[in-house]
Amino acid sequence: MATTILMAAIAPGLALLSFFYLKDRFDHEPIRLVLRVFIFGALLVFPIMVVQYTFKETLSLNVFFQAYFNSSLIEEFFKWFVIYFVAYSNLEFDQYYDGIVYSVAVSLGFATMENIFYLYINGVYHALIRAALPVSSHALFGVIMGYYLSKSKFEKDPEKRxxxxxxxxxxxxxxxxxxxxxxxxxxxxxLWIMIPFMIGLWVYGLNKVKKAQSKPYMSV
Structure with a gap:
């Protein structure tokens, strides 16, 4: 049973990572670096859990701050921090699409580790909805983060950067x-709000993928 849960938890993240990795039309990023970023993302779960628990226990957070601060801001900042300091200045980051690959990798590393914990606690029957919602949404947040990181990296105007x-x-x-x-x-x-939100997120994310694919090297 434990093996089934582990496989169900890991499979969506690896499938989505492969999907976005293979969409690179020009020069695939080194697997070692992509996996390194993925592992960093997985390890982020532990400090983020501590920070989020601390804020939840010490502050009286309403629904808005719980959603946008204690979850979203903290998680996205930590993921952004890893990409900025591990991949952003790396010589392998030399194409527009590379930002998407690395940001998706760190996001799915985080989502996969989070998914492992969730399914072990709540059961494998949640695996499908977890794959469709939190895991895929993390991947798409990574796509959007990576797209704008690439725009920043290859922008010549300091203010625009x-x-x-x-x-x-x-x-x-x-x-x-x-x-x-x-x-x-x-x-x-x-669910009636989440379905159109996720459709819109996929459309927005894949549009950024298409734009990044049209700019192979350091050009704006």
Whole structure:
């Protein structure tokens, strides 16, 4: 049973990582570096859990702050921090699509470890909904983060570079917070809001993939 849960928890993350990795039309990133970033993302779960638990126990957080601060901001900042300091300045980060690969890797590392804990605690019958919602949403937040990180890295104008760097953090925080907010306030009707939100997120994310694919090297 434990093996089944582990496989069910890991499979969606690896499948989505493979999907976005293989969409690189020009020059695939080194597997070693991608896996390194993925593992960093998985390890982020532990400090993030401590920080989130501390804030939850010490502060009186309403639904809005729980969704946008204690979950979204903290998780996306830690993921952004890893990409910025591990991959952003790496010589292998030399194509527009590379930001998406690395950001998706760290996001899915985090989502996969989180999924392992969740399924072990709550049961493998949650695996399908977890794959469709939290795991895939983390991947798409990573796509959007990576797209704007690439725009920042390859931008020559210093002011625009700062703007894209800020967008790479703020837009995923907003989208992730909105996702959480729907879950927290939705009650019986949350799915009717979540379905169009996820469709829109997929359309938005794949649009960024297409744009990144059209800019192979260091050009804007």
């Amino acid at each position: 700062k703007r894209w760097l800020l967008y790479s953090l703020l837009i995923p925080i907003f989208l992730h917070g909105t996702y959480n907010y729907i879950l927290l306030i939705g009650q019986d009707w949350w």
